[in-house]
Amino acid sequence: MKVLMLHCRYTKRGGEDLAVESEEQLLSTRGHSVFPYRRNNAEIEPFTIVQKAALPLTTVWSNKTLAEVRRFALNHEPDVAHFHNTFPLISPSAYSACRSAGIPVVQTLHNYRLVCPGTTLSRGGKPCECCLGKGIAWPAVRYACYRGNRTASGTVAAMLAIHQALGTWTKKVDLYVALSNFARDKFIAGGLPAAKIVVKPNFVHPDPGAERDVSDYALFVGRLSPEKGLGTLLAAWKQLGSKIPLRIVGDGPLRGELEALVERLGLARVRFLGHLDRQAVFAAMKSARFLVVPSECYENLPMTVTEAYACGTPTIVAGLGALQEMVADERTGIHFVPGNAEDLACKVEWVWTHPRDMEEIGQAGRAEFVAKYTADRNYEMLMGIYKRAIESRKEDLPWRVTWKNGVGVRRPSFEVLGVHVDALELPEACRTVSEWIEHRHGCRYVALTGMHGIMEAQHDPAFKCILNAADLVVPDGTPLVWLSRFRGRPLTRRVYGPELMLEVCRQTASGGCRHFLMGGAPGVADGLATILKRRFPGLVIAGTCSPPFEPWAEAQEEELVATINRAAPDVVWVGLGTPKQEQWMHRHRGRLQAAVLLGVGAAFDIHSGRRRQAPRWMRENGGEWLFRLVQEPRRLWRRYLVYGPQFLFSVALESLKLRRFE
Structure with missing residues (x-):
């Protein structure tokens, strides 16, 4: 199985990062191919002021991620995409990228971020459910729950x-993975669909073994932050006097404050060990009499408890949240009132004075592990989840059929006013064309269409049939790219005809592929042939x-078809403009011996230098129409000033389901 694993690492490596790494290693050692898509929150530190200002927007939607994940999907064709942390650099746009590519999506819920902007369902170190089930998490903004910052909290909300x-x-998302039943219940209360949430805990690997060399100290392992209950822990140690040594492993924002508190309380037998690597943590656990987990928030599934179980170390935990579920009181651990x-x-004190009882509890914990x-x-549970996600993927989005290595396969598409548009970008379109050239299966034609082509199809039903009969209909218009995001097949860029021509020529220049150029005013095709051969040495222009x-006249058409067939091209570039080029390709596809016909319209004039090209920023942001209208107002005024408003109005009717276009 091929698994795309997506995760945004935290600045300081923690339990979630460890869980992701362990899962990747588990899959790899079992023979699966894992393709990690990684970002790291440390990338934010060197950001410019402009980049940091844009971060709230890209947290909500990142076109960069959308394009990169689509490219991953194209290159690796994973069977499933497994998401972990997407905040803030990956963004939920990655779900859309996988969805549009037809990849089943599994999301592990390591924390409560999807229902709580503060991620922990806590405030001031205590449980808080103020935002649970709310459409907009205003309390989180009011109380600055995320990092004590209202702006950051507002971004997450x-x-x-x-x-x-x-x-x-x-x-x-096809399936969510909660780490405990308690967490599952909270996510359901927060609005996630119950039928899509399964429970699978994290695991410990490698197994540290149950052999212990016990010393006389208690142990805390975790982040030194308010919700971890360290104030309660030190207050309890104050009551115990100086009888029991306590070692605190970990780091965090409260370390300085806690060290000062220890000194003020005179807790001479409390030691701060700071951050330790995993093997050192295991060694500390194996030597400890017991582990204390005094958390005052809803822990999801703390790795420290599973690691203590693996080491056979008894635990004392707060009887709260998933800890209450995970640790059976007086069987696999001891509960106390949070x-x-x-x-x-x-x-x-009881645990310290009953070592034999605690040894039995430690053994029961080991059995639980x-x-x-x-x-x-x-691994068994994970494979079951992946298979369920793959099997349960609903076929609720439209697909069309393309050919790969001579075999018909599905490709994602979306519908606009009755026209089926393939949800492909430039790399995928080029790959499809290359496969058609390599594995000939008759003559195919590709229509590059935008708002103009869609509206021509509304006024001419025969032309709509021609578009829908094309072997590939790709979006050559920014409005279609925008619309794809609302139709479940999000694209980042259009397939721009001039770019498609250059890229296909570049890819086929060294392979002996033969090209035929048909279109443009007299002399344009000849001039374009010279330019392309100069730009791509080795490119074969057959005619x-x-x-x-x-x-x-009919005789002229017959002669043109005969001329093209005598040249024996693999690719015929047709530059007659919409709708004429699509009509011509449809009419003659059965008579031409080429592998593929591509209608690229203005590409002939642009690459031959007869027409200026709009600046890139206009082409990529929906402004090319204005540039072209200024250039050719007489020819294009109807297309943009009449068809444009008609297109917007019709799309609105279709989106609101007030009219159906067939």
Whole structure:
């Protein structure tokens, strides 16, 4: 199986990063191909002021991610895409990229970000469900729940609200993986579909083994932050006096404050060890009498508990959230009342004075690890999830058929006013054309259409049939790119005719592929042939023709077809303009011996230098129409000033389901 693994690493490597790495390694060692798509939050630090100002927008939607993930999908053709953290650099646009490519999507819910902008369902170190189930998480903005910053909190809240409105969470993810049943219930309360949420915990690999060399100290392992209950932990140790040593492993924003508190309370037997690597953490666990997890938030599934289970180390945990579910009181661990230092001190004292009982609890924890948290068990569950995601992928988006290596396969498409448009970008279009050249299966034709072509099809039903009969209809217009994002097949750029011509010529220049140029005013095709051969050494131009603009006599058409067939081209470039070029290709495809016909309209005039090209920023942002209208107002005024408003009005009617176009 081929798995696309998407994850945005945290600035400081934590449990989530470790879980992702372990899962990748697990899949790779079992013979699966893993293709990681990685970003790192450390990339933000060197951002310019402009880049940082744009970050809230790209957090909601990143065209960069959309294009890159689409390219990953094209190059690797994964069977499933497994998402982990997408915030902030990947963005939910990656879901759309996978969805448009027909790739099943699995999302592991490592934290509560999809229902809580602060990610932990806590505020001020205590559980908080103020935003749960709300369309817009205003409380998170009010209380600056994300990093104590209202702007950042607003960005996360906006991202959640926008994608909730777009149906991203319900329509573009096939399965969610919660780490515990408790977390699953919270996500359901937050609005995620219950039928799509399965439970699979993280796992520990490699197995550290159950052999222990116990010393006399208690252990805390985790991030030093308010929700971890360290204030309660130190208050309990104050009540215990100096009887029990405590070692604190980890780092975080509260370290300085906690060290000062330890000094103020006179806790001489409390030591801060800072961040340790994983093997050192295992060693510390194996030597500890017990592990304390005093969290005062809804932990999702803390790795420290599974690691303690793996080491056979007993645990004392706050009886809250997933900890309550994960640790069976007096069987695999000991519960205490969350936030209650007196109860914690009482439980610690009992544990310290009952080592044999705790040894049995540690062994029960080890048995729990073997039953639930090993790599083998996790692999079985993960494969089941992937298979379910693949099987449950609903065929609710339109597809068309293309040919690959002589075999018919599906390709994604979307419909605009009754015209089926293939959701492909330039690399995919070029690849399809190359496959048609290599594996001939009759003569095919490609229509590059935009708003103009769609509206011509509305006024001429026969032309609509011609477009829908094309072997490939690609979007050569920014409005269609924008529309694709609302039709479930998001694209980043159009397939621009002049670019398609250059790219296909570049790719075929050294392979002996024969090209025929048909179109343009007298002399244009000949001039274009010279320019292309100069630009792409080795390119074979088998022939050229500039047919008359007026309607052709039957004898002229016969002679043109014969001329093209005598030249024996693989590719025929047709530059007659819409709708004439599509009509010609449709009419003669059965008589021509070429592999593929491509209608590229103005590409002839642009590459031959007869017509100026709009600046790139206008071409890529929907402004080319204005540039062309200024150049040729007499010829193009109807196309843009009449067809344009008609197109917008018709699309609005179709989108609102007030009219159906067939």
